Amino acid sequence: MTNLIVLAPMEGLVDPPMRDILTRIGGIDWCVSEFMRVTDVAMNRTTVERFIPEMNQGWKTRAGTPVRPQLLGSDPHWLAVNAAQLAEWGAPAVDLNFGCPAKTVNRHGGGASLLREPELLGEIVARVRAATPAAIPVTAKMRLGYHDTSLALDCAQALSSAGAAEIVVHARTKLDGYKPPAHWEWIARIRDAVAVPVIANGEVWDLDDYQRIREVSGCSAVMIGRGLVVKPDLARQVRRQQAGQALDVMEWEQLYPWMADFFTQTRTRMADRHSPGRIKQWLSLMTRTYPQARELFDQVRRNTCAESIEQQLYALAESRSVA
Ligand SMILES: Cc1cc2nc3c(=O)[nH]c(=O)nc-3n(C[C@H](O)[C@H](O)[C@H](O)COP(=O)(O)O)c2cc1C
Known part of the structure; x- marks a missing residue:
């Protein structure tokens, strides 16, 4: 323990x-x-x-x-x-x-x-x-x-x-x-x-x-x-x-691939009319530690199409890996 x-x-x-x-x-x-x-x-x-x-x-x-x-x-x-x-x-x-x-x-x-x-x-x-x-x-x-x-x-x-x-x-x-x-x-x-x-x-x-x-x-x-x-x-x-190592705290952009992956998995479990609610819920909670989550939350909130939200998240993840 x-x-x-x-x-x-x-x-x-x-x-x-x-x-x-x-x-x-x-x-x-x-x-x-x-x-x-x-x-x-x-x-x-x-x-x-x-x-x-x-x-x-x-x-x-x-x-x-x-x-x-x-x-x-x-x-x-x-x-x-x-x-x-x-x-x-x-x-x-x-x-x-x-x-x-x-x-x-x-x-x-x-x-x-x-x-x-x-x-x-x-x-x-x-x-x-x-x-x-x-x-x-x-x-x-x-x-x-x-x-x-x-x-x-x-x-x-x-x-x-x-x-x-x-x-x-x-x-x-x-x-x-x-x-x-x-x-x-x-x-x-x-x-x-x-x-x-x-x-x-x-x-x-x-x-x-x-x-x-x-x-x-x-x-x-x-x-x-x-x-x-x-x-x-x-x-x-x-x-x-x-372990006495450097903390290496995760930056906001580093979360993009995880969010995209989370949403893909969520879509396999729930109907497209429900899945956007899950990523919105996570983004809204994350505004507590990542102020940048607000902007993405607002964008996702306006979007009711699960597929296009997923594309948007992968585009962000991609932009991050290219940068
Ligand atoms: C949305 C939500 C759902 C929860 N569901 C459960 C649950 O299914 N079983 C349980 O034992 N506690 C549940 N809890 C309580 C949490 O396990 C935990 O005890 C509580 O959030 C306090 O810990 P935290 O301050 O680290 O979040 C829930 C809490 C929240 C906020």
């Missing part, structure tokens, strides 16, 4: 093409899939393949980075059935989501709403653990609580004593949503209260944040979500810094 960097699960944002691009840029130790919702059925293989096509290449991205599936639900039996199935299909681990703040998810008793019931959290992990071969880690991702942090330690202890192999702590409550700050000092409290490794998560946008979250939380392993999407070489920068 030293210095691990984990790419966070992000539904609708870190999908297979984004995982492919970010893990090829480098520095990421493993990824967690977008959550797959478990109700009262066993998922079929086609559904899982849609979320995690990497399962057909040994649960690894093209760069060789492992992808762990994440399940979201509140029924211990059905979560256990589906976890066992994933293990049979070769999943390297099974992660359980106890942090999703979405209304529809919480109304059905899944995600962050479970943080009000530490006993149920424990029961879920215990049932999933018992149903899954011992060699496959069962891990959990939690927030600090639902409305407040009063049950944070109880929840973490319930997860740990029920057999979670690792706990990722996103240092905010459900009520906090995604509003800064993230309360990293709470990760340290949780780390002191449980016997299993804790992975720190929340508001890591640059190298300074990466150092500070580790200092404040005492964790050496860090999960990064939005920071990696808006600074795709952030994990690589960390690795270079740790």
Whole structure:
């Protein structure tokens, strides 16, 4: 667990093409899939393949980075059935989501709403653990609580004593949503209260944040979500810094080939009326670190034709390689 960097699960944002691009840029130790919702059925293989096509290449991205599936639900039996199935299909681990703040998810008793019931959290992990071969880690991702942090330690202890192999702590409550700050000092409290490794998560946008979250939380392993999407070489920068090498920060133009590749992959997965939304979403988020993303976003926004957007991205990539 030293210095691990984990790419966070992000539904609708870190999908297979984004995982492919970010893990090829480098520095990421493993990824967690977008959550797959478990109700009262066993998922079929086609559904899982849609979320995690990497399962057909040994649960690894093209760069060789492992992808762990994440399940979201509140029924211990059905979560256990589906976890066992994933293990049979070769999943390297099974992660359980106890942090999703979405209304529809919480109304059905899944995600962050479970943080009000530490006993149920424990029961879920215990049932999933018992149903899954011992060699496959069962891990959990939690927030600090639902409305407040009063049950944070109880929840973490319930997860740990029920057999979670690792706990990722996103240092905010459900009520906090995604509003800064993230309360990293709470990760340290949780780390002191449980016997299993804790992975720190929340508001890591640059190298300074990466150092500070580790200092404040005492964790050496860090999960990064939005920071990696808006600074795709952030994990690589960390690795270079740790190796004492020059950072070699990625310039805007160097991202063109990656964006073109991302969009081509996206077009193979979705209809042309939906795919432009994905590149617009990425560009709009990247304006946070690359002011130049605004201009390209505005150009792409006016264009509804997926094919011509793709051509435009390749023309930019080409101009860059000729320059
Ligand atoms: C668009 C979006 C989708 C997310 N989807 C998931 C998810 O499917 N499963 C999960 O456990 N967390 C999900 N999260 C939470 C992230 O994994 C992470 O905990 C959070 O973004 C804080 O980390 P960051 O500040 O590094 O982004 C999502 C977050 C965002 C912004």
